[in-house]
Amino acid sequence: MLHINRENLKSSHQLVWFIIDFLMLGLLILNLAFIIWDSIYNFVAIQNLLKEHAPALQSAYHPIHERFIFYDMIFVTIFLTEFFVRWGYAIKASVYDRWYFYPFIHWYDLVGCIPVGSLRFLRILRVISIIYRLHQYRIIDITSTKIYRFVNFYYEAFMEELSDRIVLKVLSGVQDEVRRGSPLFDRIQKDILYPRRDMLSDWISQRVAEAAQEGYVPNRGALRNYLEGRVDQALKQNLELSRLKYLPVVGPTIQETLEDAVGDIVANVIHQILEDLASSSNHAFIEDIVNVFLPTPDQVAADETQNQALIDLIIEILDAIKGQVKVKHWRAQLP
Template structure:
């Protein structure tokens, strides 16, 4: 209980304003009173048992008789006193919340702090424990204390994360399985999927694809220009060898081979220039709208044409594949991954400490 009285040692109240500081002091006082009251009730319940009462009468007979005659037999009066004190504190806190406009309506306070109200009455000890937990978590949220330094808090938080993750994963997987069934049975309809999901982003998809195509063409053209020129030259050389007219030119005495070679070179230059100009035009900004229109028409014809049974089947298969990947990812238990990571960190820390200890022993032996 002393840890709650040592304010400066255990609480970070430097950033609190005057009102928050008063609230903190009142909370600390109430926390100590609640803990004292709960411990007193535990002792009084134990005193009611024969073995504890006989032991106390044997060890400290006079104080035990006084406690039985004046306190134990009249403990209900003490409980009523505590009840009145708790109710007064509750009404004071309610008035304070109304004055500070903490909640939108004045009558919200008793519903939000129901554990304070119910815990005021005798026999409702569990709700007083809830008040302690609520108080500690409020301090933690306001960065007055840091519960993460407590192992029990980290354990409770980890268990909560496991429960939440297991429930949420089960719900998500169940929903995705239902979507898969609808896609497979055709109840949702691929046409509806395309119209509801793809159609609204038709322009954006066209712009994205056209931009990607332009960037790729520009990059490949710069990096592979010489390779492309060599490839075109090889194709032209093969075509020239198979062309009968050029072979006939080679038969002309004296100038035949020279003329055929010059003709082949001219064809190669023309074709290379045409290919380079085409690639530059495709990747230039002035033709971005043209390329976007082409991509738009391709998407329109591929996905939204009237005759697309095969496309519908493909969309269904792709949708199922995506859903399966998502389900597989959701099914991965992240809390197990975190535990494995923590275990690895612990092993690394132990190994590091072992190395440091061994170095220290070596230095001492030297």
């Protein structure tokens, strides 16, 4: 059910124009109903059917049908009068940059007033524009109506089906281009990624340092205890090391000392690696990794096996994207 927000209507500075909108909306609906009914009545079979079953209705409406143009012109006169009044107000209020912009922007108002059968139905565009304007100013809320939800559901379903087919077609074309050795792949690597190796190195270095500082530094104690515990457990399960305890006198002491030393060494190594990653000194290490993934163009051209592996990876990624695109989300909303 469509409700009118009377508070917004009263508080608006365009109350007169909104009242005119409601009047025009009612006249347009009445006029369109009149046009549809007269188009149906125009069939001889309908006229004969009314003569047989409702002769009074047929005899009352037939004179109106014969003078349909006259009655339609009454509506057209009202619509044109309202159009020129709004045009004059737009000129006075400088709504548009030029005084002659109004008829071009509201062309459907003029075209719908042409008394030709096929053009008369363009008046439905004026109905839509009035409803949209009232909704935009929150006088009415069309999203709460069942008609809007029904139309919007199938519109979204249609757009999803259409966009999915377009995306699948585009992705399939990209896959074909990659398989044929399209220069696009080489352009991405040589002209886009390779010249930006330094920027990528700086960015990755900064992100790795931030991740290490936020993830490791606050939890270094817990991580050290965890590493030492895991090393101790691994050393106790080692057969060669467990035999040291059978040495007389010093065996257990040597075994315990080795366990503590190895655990401490492992924890310190991990600690130093993460400390380096969390500082600016990780830049050289990250730069070496980026150089491996983004070698010079000469190295890329020489390594065909690596290129083919990367091409296969891109194709698999596109296949995964196509599989996700094929999912019909609108079907999940069906009752």
